[in-house]
Amino acid sequence: MPDTLITTPSSAFLGKLRTIVGDKGMVEDAQARAFHETDWRGFTMGRAAAVVKPASVEEVSAVVALCSEHGVKIVPQGGVTGLVGAGVPVRDGDEIVLSLARLNRILDVNPTAYTMTVEAGVVLQTIQETAAAHDRYFPISLGAQGSCMIGGNLSTNAGGATVLHYGNTRAMVLGLEVVLPDGRVWDGLRALKKDNTGYDLKDLFVGAEGTLGVITKAVLKIFPRPKDVATAWLAVPAPKAALELLAGARIAADDNVTSCELVHELGLEGIIKHIPGTQRPLQGRHTWQILMEWSSTRPIPEDGESGMRARMEAYLAGCMEKGLVDDAVIAQNEAQARAFWHIRESHAEAGRHSDPACSFDISVAVEKIPAFIEACNAAAETAVPGIRPRPMGHMGDGNLHYNFSAPVGVKARAEFAPTVKVLDRIVHDMVARFDGSISAEHGIGSIKLLELEHYRSQTELDVMRAIKKALDPKGTMNPGKVIRVDPSEAVREGTLMR
Amino acid sequence: MPDTLITTPSSAFLGKLRTIVGDKGMVEDAQARAFHETDWRGFTMGRAAAVVKPASVEEVSAVVALCSEHGVKIVPQGGVTGLVGAGVPVRDGDEIVLSLARLNRILDVNPTAYTMTVEAGVVLQTIQETAAAHDRYFPISLGAQGSCMIGGNLSTNAGGATVLHYGNTRAMVLGLEVVLPDGRVWDGLRALKKDNTGYDLKDLFVGAEGTLGVITKAVLKIFPRPKDVATAWLAVPAPKAALELLAGARIAADDNVTSCELVHELGLEGIIKHIPGTQRPLQGRHTWQILMEWSSTRPIPEDGESGMRARMEAYLAGCMEKGLVDDAVIAQNEAQARAFWHIRESHAEAGRHSDPACSFDISVAVEKIPAFIEACNAAAETAVPGIRPRPMGHMGDGNLHYNFSAPVGVKARAEFAPTVKVLDRIVHDMVARFDGSISAEHGIGSIKLLELEHYRSQTELDVMRAIKKALDPKGTMNPGKVIRVDPSEAVREGTLMR
Numbered sequence: 001m002p003d004t005l006i007t008t009p010s011s012a013f014l015g016k017l018r019t020i021v022g023d024k025g026m027v028e029d030a031q032a033r034a035f036h037e038t039d040w041r042g043f044t045m046g047r048a049a050a051v052v053k054p055a056s057v058e059e060v061s062a063v064v065a066l067c068s069e070h071g072v073k074i075v076p077q078g079g080v081t082g083l084v085g086a087g088v089p090v091r092d093g094d095e096i097v098l099s100l101a102r103l104n105r106i107l108d109v110n111p112t113a114y115t116m117t118v119e120a121g122v123v124l125q126t127i128q129e130t131a132a133a134h135d136r137y138f139p140i141s142l143g144a145q146g147s148c149m150i151g152g153n154l155s156t157n158a159g160g161a162t163v164l165h166y167g168n169t170r171a172m173v174l175g176l177e178v179v180l181p182d183g184r185v186w187d188g189l190r191a192l193k194k195d196n197t198g199y200d201l202k203d204l205f206v207g208a209e210g211t212l213g214v215i216t217k218a219v220l221k222i223f224p225r226p227k228d229v230a231t232a233w234l235a236v237p238a239p240k241a242a243l244e245l246l247a248g249a250r251i252a253a254d255d256n257v258t259s260c261e262l263v264h265e266l267g268l269e270g271i272i273k274h275i276p277g278t279q280r281p282l283q284g285r286h287t288w289q290i291l292m293e294w295s296s297t298r299p300i301p302e303d304g305e306s307g308m309r310a311r312m313e314a315y316l317a318g319c320m321e322k323g324l325v326d327d328a329v330i331a332q333n334e335a336q337a338r339a340f341w342h343i344r345e346s347h348a349e350a351g352r353h354s355d356p357a358c359s360f361d362i363s364v365a366v367e368k369i370p371a372f373i374e375a376c377n378a379a380a381e382t383a384v385p386g387i388r389p390r391p392m393g394h395m396g397d398g399n400l401h402y403n404f405s406a407p408v409g410v411k412a413r414a415e416f417a418p419t420v421k422v423l424d425r426i427v428h429d430m431v432a433r434f435d436g437s438i439s440a441e442h443g444i445g446s447i448k449l450l451e452l453e454h455y456r457s458q459t460e461l462d463v464m465r466a467i468k469k470a471l472d473p474k475g476t477m478n479p480g481k482v483i484r485v486d487p488s489e490a491v492r493e494g495t496l497m498r
Numbered sequence: 499m500p501d502t503l504i505t506t507p508s509s510a511f512l513g514k515l516r517t518i519v520g521d522k523g524m525v526e527d528a529q530a531r532a533f534h535e536t537d538w539r540g541f542t543m544g545r546a547a548a549v550v551k552p553a554s555v556e557e558v559s560a561v562v563a564l565c566s567e568h569g570v571k572i573v574p575q576g577g578v579t580g581l582v583g584a585g586v587p588v589r590d591g592d593e594i595v596l597s598l599a600r601l602n603r604i605l606d607v608n609p610t611a612y613t614m615t616v617e618a619g620v621v622l623q624t625i626q627e628t629a630a631a632h633d634r635y636f637p638i639s640l641g642a643q644g645s646c647m648i649g650g651n652l653s654t655n656a657g658g659a660t661v662l663h664y665g666n667t668r669a670m671v672l673g674l675e676v677v678l679p680d681g682r683v684w685d686g687l688r689a690l691k692k693d694n695t696g697y698d699l700k701d702l703f704v705g706a707e708g709t710l711g712v713i714t715k716a717v718l719k720i721f722p723r724p725k726d727v728a729t730a731w732l733a734v735p736a737p738k739a740a741l742e743l744l745a746g747a748r749i750a751a752d753d754n755v756t757s758c759e760l761v762h763e764l765g766l767e768g769i770i771k772h773i774p775g776t777q778r779p780l781q782g783r784h785t786w787q788i789l790m791e792w793s794s795t796r797p798i799p800e801d802g803e804s805g806m807r808a809r810m811e812a813y814l815a816g817c818m819e820k821g822l823v824d825d826a827v828i829a830q831n832e833a834q835a836r837a838f839w840h841i842r843e844s845h846a847e848a849g850r851h852s853d854p855a856c857s858f859d860i861s862v863a864v865e866k867i868p869a870f871i872e873a874c875n876a877a878a879e880t881a882v883p884g885i886r887p888r889p890m891g892h893m894g895d896g897n898l899h900y901n902f903s904a905p906v907g908v909k910a911r912a913e914f915a916p917t918v919k920v921l922d923r924i925v926h927d928m929v930a931r932f933d934g935s936i937s938a939e940h941g942i943g944s945i946k947l948l949e950l951e952h953y954r955s956q957t958e959l960d961v962m963r964a965i966k967k968a969l970d971p972k973g974t975m976n977p978g979k980v981i982r983v984d985p986s987e988a989v990r991e992g993t994l995m996r
Contacts, residue, residue, distance in 0.1 A: 203701035470968035
């Protein structure tokens with residue numbers, strides 16, 4: 001599939017860009033440019049003709065209109081922390097990177113209405129901290145929160161460990177402002193909880209990974225700040241028991257189970273070994289462990305009796321009697337709770353020090369998790385003798401990060417690469433058989449584009465293509481990501497290795 | 499604007515329809531047909547060429563494909579309880595009504611996964627009762643719940659009195675099956691809590707009022723059943739106090755405020771007068787009253803101390819001290835709570851016995867409610883001396899049913915009609931000035947189509963039109979509703995009077 005349509009923008013075009021964004025808005029230093037062209041995992045797939053950082057919605061609009069006029073393609077970009085290659089160039093020299101980093105103002109915080117209005121380039125952690133400063137809470141939290149930007153979170157519909165209770169980023173959105181592919185600005189920046197006036201445009205732009213327009217502002221929901229939090233680390237006999245434990249916990253906790261994360265012994269082992277200062281929360285080895293958190297917005301009662309920790313203790317005691325829990329420890333203070341969370345969040349970092357491994361971001365209906373794990377492990381172990389599966393993740397959402405360590409003895413990533421291809425098909429076929437999703441929270445980007453075409457029905461692909469063509473008839477918004485309008489279009493997906 | 503394109507379907511076409519749905523699927527009795535052609539308020543705007551009731555998705559698909567082939571237009575229909583003329587014919591003889599009433603099976607209930615899979619024609623109350631039979635809860639509840647169907651609730655993104663806590667119908671949807679305008683079936687019937695694989699198609703069909711396709715099945719979320727419910731009737735000095743009351747209540751109730759409804763003295767007066775068996779919850783008259791409910795999924799604690807009622811009592815006592823509440827009564831048992839709700843739900847029925855009145859379904863950002871009421875009342879009273887505004891409704895969502903009773907002495911609806919036109923512009927202009935919505939929960943249908951075109955930006959209308967054209971290029975799905983592709987298309991909106 002030759003890339004015949006690539007034409008590098010002219011220097012006249014680049015001059016016009018500069019006129020719009022000014023010298024401060026042109027990223028020209030080679031090292032700075034490399035940052036914007038390189039995926040979080042360190043891979044480069046394409047080179048941008050220019051990297052621009054407009055300072056206002058008006059400048060974004062003018063840049064996009066100019067690109068539309070000249071047929072120049074645009075890669076909208078936030079904090080460059082995505083995991084599927086959606087926010088970096090995948091072509092050579094006919095795309096510009098449009099960074100939202102300078103649109104970084106918090107425009108309004110309204111604790112009474114529980115809303116916050118922000119520009120797309122605000123860093124996620126800044127939003128969390130701003131909410132906390134107003135005795136409020138913004139629940140989206142991710143490993144990358146110190147550098148990822150809300151525009152990117154919105155464009156990928158980011159998930160994380162609190163989706164169970166609060167929903168993913170989509171659920172936080174009341175209104176959006178979006179620069180459309182022709183440069184016009186759609187002002188959907190409404191702070192309305194109810195609005196049944198025509199098609200739900202905002203949910204179309206959320207999760208579209210920048211292929212339908214550039215999100216520039218959002219009105220977000222914020223929440224009461226949790227004030228009584230109980231955090232437990234548990235060993236369970238099997239995933240099925242974990243599921244029962246969770247179903248009962250929702251009732252016992254007044255529907256306040258805010259996280260329920262599955263941890264696999266093999267993953268924990270790697271973390272204890274490689275991450276300084278970590279230690280096992282429980283004695284001994286347990287294949288299946290759970291990090292569970294209950295959060296209440298009421299202050300801890302003074303008698304301590306009906307507080308979250310007491311209620312959790314009573315509930316877990318009952319679960320141990322029923323054989324749903326083998327062992328458990330409830331964090332006695334915030335430091336211990338943070339230590340539990342540090343373990344959970346160190347999976348990615350530990351992976352960098354361990355044997356070659358690969359990871360799949362999949363989901364199935366919650367109740368199918370036990371059967372899925374059994375079937376998927378069996379299929380992988382049959383096809384790849386010695387493979388070491390260690391599924392973990394957001395069990396309460398049906399979302400597993402299905403990780404595999406290479407068989408003992410395989411030390412080189414290159415040696416493991418062909419096996420990853422085999423596992424791709426095994427895991428994703430199994431997901432299809434269980435009516436699941438091949439991307440639960442990371443998105444499609446460029447690296448899963450062909451997988452999506454492989455697994456989704458022709459009807460569904462046709463509907464997506466029709467929408468893409470309708471909103472971006474010139475095909476200038478983030479091409480090569482999510483969906484190809486023309487199935488013969490070249491795709492660069494193989495260059496990114498897990 | 500002449501309706502030049504209307505052509506009545508041929509008898510050959512009708513014969514083909516009969517072949518698909520069988521005799522049982524053709525509604526031919528005149529009285530039965532009239533039911534399907536008549537709006538809930540009793541108005542008829544158009545006549546259908548045929549009314550069909552397919553018995554399966556396959557039959558729906560075949561009917562839609564046939565219509566697409568012949569260019570015959572389709573009005574998808576549920577329980578015919580809509581309030582904006584979206585589910586009835588608005589043309590003469592070139593549309594068929596496609597009733598989903600025979601697709602009425604509950605396909606699956608999964609209490610562990612908190613999901614239920616249903617066909618579009620299941621009556622809402624059946625879903626509520628099925629959930630309750632499994633110790634679960636389906637929160638959408640409406641006056642029409644005994645006859646409205648979930649397919650219609652989904653297509654209008656219905657709201658109601660629990661949106662504050664649970665969200666509207668959109669928030670209940672995990673997956674959908676939709677028959678597209680060309681008859682193909684989109685199988686998006688996934689029971690996944692997380693799925694970031696491309697564009698969010700389900701949210702496009704939810705709330706599209708049948709203009710983009712026919713929803714035939716849905717996977718719905720269900721919830722833990724509330725077991726400890728406290729219901730209070732309050733008098734507040736002003737809407738602003740009600741807002742502060744609510745903001746604090748969210749925290750005091752552990753984020754379990756499930757309803758917060760504003761009631762106006764004038765509305766209450768009409769109910770007490772016209773609805774047998776109702777009585778004032780509080781002594782004396784209070785312009786602004788609130789029905790508030792807190793619901794916990796934990797059983798009532800045996801010591802009674804930390805139960806919802808005790809917590810609500812403590813909270814309200816504090817509010818009275820601060821002057822946020824003038825008077826309050828907490829229901830002492832379920833019967834009393836039901837009596838409170840009966841008052842709330844009798845507004846529409848009471849309206850049928852009272853002086854001429856009109857109603858607007860609007861929303862603004864929650865914190866703007868007090869200023870909006872002040873400004874809107876003032877504008878209406880200036881323009882129409884003697885007009886009696888009595889805004890009420892889902893205050894916690896920023897959604898008011900902004901009702902007006904005609905000035906004292908105006909007894910005939912016809913006499914009030916010109917005033918309604920004046921109020922239309924006054925209320926909707928004020929909504930626009932407050933960045934609100936002219937349809938918070940009822941939808942656009944045919945009666946607000948021109949209003950939407952008047953108030954939404956050209957950019958937003960263009961995006962909606964592009965989507966409509968992309969998914970329904972032949973324009974056969976529910977034309978004349980929500981959005982016109984061609985602004986010169988004839989519209990029948992004037993025949994429906996509030």
